[in-house]
Structures are given as C-alpha cells and as structure tokens.
Amino acid sequence: MSGENLSTLILLGSFLIMVFLRFPIAYSVGISTVLCLISMGQNLSVLPMQMVRGVWSFSLMAVPFFITMGVLMGTGGISDKLIALANSLVGWMRGGLAMVNIVASYFFGGISGSASADTASLGSILIPMMVDQGYDADFSTAVTITSSCEGLLVPPSHNMVIYCTTAGGVSVGALFMAGYLPGALLAISLMVGSYIISVKRNYPKGDRFSIKAFLKQLGTSFWALAAILIVVVGVVGGVFTATESAAIAVIYSLIVSVFIYKGLNWKGVWKSLESCIDTLAIVLILISLSGAFGYCLTNLHVPAKAAALITGVSSSPIVIALLLNLILLVLGMIMDMAPIILIATPILLPVAQSIGISPIQFGIMVVLNCGIGLLTPPVGAVLFIGSAVAKRPMEKVVKATLPFYVCMLITLLLLTFIPQISLWLPSLFGYAV
Numbered sequence: 001m002s003g004e005n006l007s008t009l010i011l012l013g014s015f016l017i018m019v020f021l022r023f024p025i026a027y028s029v030g031i032s033t034v035l036c037l038i039s040m041g042q043n044l045s046v047l048p049m050q051m052v053r054g055v056w057s058f059s060l061m062a063v064p065f066f067i068t069m070g071v072l073m074g075t076g077g078i079s080d081k082l083i084a085l086a087n088s089l090v091g092w093m094r095g096g097l098a099m100v101n102i103v104a105s106y107f108f109g110g111i112s113g114s115a116s117a118d119t120a121s122l123g124s125i126l127i128p129m130m131v132d133q134g135y136d137a138d139f140s141t142a143v144t145i146t147s148s149c150e151g152l153l154v155p156p157s158h159n160m161v162i163y164c165t166t167a168g169g170v171s172v173g174a175l176f177m178a179g180y181l182p183g184a185l186l187a188i189s190l191m192v193g194s195y196i197i198s199v200k201r202n203y204p205k206g207d208r209f210s211i212k213a214f215l216k217q218l219g220t221s222f223w224a225l226a227a228i229l230i231v232v233v234g235v236v237g238g239v240f241t242a243t244e245s246a247a248i249a250v251i252y253s254l255i256v257s258v259f260i261y262k263g264l265n266w267k268g269v270w271k272s273l274e275s276c277i278d279t280l281a282i283v284l285i286l287i288s289l290s291g292a293f294g295y296c297l298t299n300l301h302v303p304a305k306a307a308a309l310i311t312g313v314s315s316s317p318i319v320i321a322l323l324l325n326l327i328l329l330v331l332g333m334i335m336d337m338a339p340i341i342l343i344a345t346p347i348l349l350p351v352a353q354s355i356g357i358s359p360i361q362f363g364i365m366v367v368l369n370c371g372i373g374l375l376t377p378p379v380g381a382v383l384f385i386g387s388a389v390a391k392r393p394m395e396k397v398v399k400a401t402l403p404f405y406v407c408m409l410i411t412l413l414l415l416t417f418i419p420q421i422s423l424w425l426p427s428l429f430g431y432a433v
Helices: 003-020 025-040 046-055 059-074 078-090 096-112 115-132 137-147 158-167 172-201 211-236 242-260 266-299 302-313 317-334 337-354 359-373 381-390 394-417 420-428
Strands: none
Touching: 003 025, 003 266, 003 302, 025 046, 025 266, 025 337, 046 266, 059 158, 059 211, 059 242, 059 266, 078 096, 078 115, 078 211, 096 115, 096 137, 096 172, 096 211, 115 137, 115 381, 137 172, 137 381, 137 394, 158 172, 158 266, 158 337, 158 359, 172 211, 172 242, 172 359, 172 394, 172 420, 211 242, 242 266, 266 302, 266 337, 302 317, 302 337, 317 337, 317 359, 317 394, 337 359, 359 394, 359 420, 381 394, 394 420
C-alpha cells in the first residue's frame, strides 16, 4: 500500500470508527486529522494554520448573525403569530391543524433557518393542540418534525451559507433564491401525505376560509415576515451582502421581539444570546477543524479518487445521482448537518458537476438529504427533540413518520432529476446557474 493510500485510510478509517463509537464530532474530525498529518510526515503546526484559514471568510460572518436572528425571533413571540396566519390560510382543510403545522413551519423556517428551533418552538404549541383536538400524538409529532425541514430550504439558512463557503464560488443569494420552490414542494408533498392520513382517520376540519380573517392575520404577522424580506430582497437586489443583511436582520429582530411583539424582555435577550454563543461555538469549531480535514483530503487527492470510484460503478448519470443521494442519506444517519456539508461537499460536488448537476442544485440536494438525516436514528437530532417535546417513545414516532419519509424521498428525487425546480428562480433573477 502506498503512503498516500495509507494516510487516506488512516484519515477516513479513524474518523468513521470514532463516529460509530459516538465520539463528539469535533473530536472525531480533529483527532483523525492529527493522525493523518503524522502519517503524512507533516508538521502539526499545519493544523492551527488550516483551522484559522477554515474560518477566515467574510461570508462566514453571516452564520452567527443568522443564528442570533433565529433565536431572537423564535423566542420573541413570533410562533403564535405565524400559527394564526397559517390557520387562517389552510386551517379549513380536512386535518386542518396538520396543514397549519406544515405551513407555519414554512413561515417560521424563513425566520429561524433551523429545523431544531422549528420543532422546539412550534412543536411545543401545536403538538398538544393537535392532541386535544383528537389527532394521534405520534402523527402530530411526525408532522412537526418532518415539516421542520422546510426551514433548512427556505432562506435565510445558515447551513446554506456554510455550503456556499465550502463549495467556493457559489453565490449565497443564488442559493437563497433556489430554496423557495423546493421548500414549497416539500410542504405540498407533506400536506398531501397528511391529507390522505387525515381523511382515512377522519381528523377534524377547522373554520371556513375567510379572506378578511386572513388579511387581518397577515397584517399582524407582517413584522415577523418582514425580516425575511430584509435579508432576501437586500441580498438579491444587491443592496448589501449576505453578511450585512444578517447583521441588519439581527437588529430588526431585536426591535420586533422586544418593542413590537414584546415577547422578550432584556433579561430574555441576554439568555437568548447565551444560547447563540453555545450554538456558535459548536459550529465554528466544526468549521475550523473541517478546514484542516479538507486540507488533508485535498493533499491526498480524495475527491478525485472518490469521483473515479463512483463513476466506476456506472456511467449512467441517473445511477450516479442516486448514489450521491444514497451516500448523503447514509451520512445523515450518523452525522450532524454541518459536518456533512463541510466534509462531503469537497468530495461529492466534483462528481455531481461531472454529470451536469449545478452546484446550486447540488446544494439543495445536500441540504434536503441532511434534513432527512436529522429525522433518522441513531443521530437524528430533530427526531430526539420532537420525541422529547411530545413525550413520546422514539420508536413510535419513527413508525408514524414512515409515510412522511416517503413524501420527503419523492421530493428529493424530483429535485434531483428536475433541475429547474431549484434553478428557475435564481436564473429568473439573473444568477448564473
């Protein structure tokens, strides 16, 4: 075995072993990188240098701002407003509260950008409400956790920023625009699944649709939805960068949460900022260590080898696209979202481009695959949060989620093989796709 192949085996083998042994992901990345550098005969001073380089990006400054914005808006009384808006829009349907849950997640996702925040915030309100109205508790939890993944696709999403930084040369604004239609498609797919189950189980309807009630709730929720406009319109219109828009959105979120909706006092603001720091510390450690991990991958020519291995299985673009999704889904079952984006993107993106998949379309595929991974054992963080919020056994929630896995996989296949779902809006606004 050549020295390069041995170092590759040490890097990837030690990393996977530690992941399966449930090491914290940061330790897994860091230790495997150190072992690889030693096997390559490189000075360990390379590690801190590459860690600094990994976070030395102006675009990455948007990540802490988006996280802060999401926490402030999520704890500032926004959830009730968005649930009421969704109820006025779709609550009249059979299984109305399930539809409200799904649509509210689309709205809330555009504010928080986090599936975990969506599940914790909306789930704590909607799951008990659904159970009180006769919905099965496991079904209510399944609807909540699967619809929370819409927030990963609907901008602004800090995971999209991480992907753009990792992929290199991908516009944050273009990926933001690319997420709207896939997010809507996922919502529609989940609503179809919910409707079929609701009709079968005769779940209740809500009040009849009223345009007057909808407009009233839209006016009440305007201040929450305006945060999305500040970010997306500002970035797409070229008024400011993604980082600048995120900083402005944080100030706006603070004003709305404290002074308009009054869901937060200043003590609550400080508690929210403490939560942001905890989350940000984890994310930035992962990004910095993944920078060093990526350095090893590049020097060992792992992306080229992976491309040759995958394309060697089949020359069919359809088979290769399915393999890419399968790899990402398996990774999603054992790793968190940010590490997958940081580690898998440099390896798999060249393969995707070789079969004609745009980096923007691939970014949407990566995000949705990772979102499905958040709902699957053994590491599904959102699955655990949903089970904890609903106080339901995880295995029963997984069983209730099975029909929704099908809906999500159908959405994933449509996004994989119909590029225009992801690329139409960015091309409409003049982005190169």
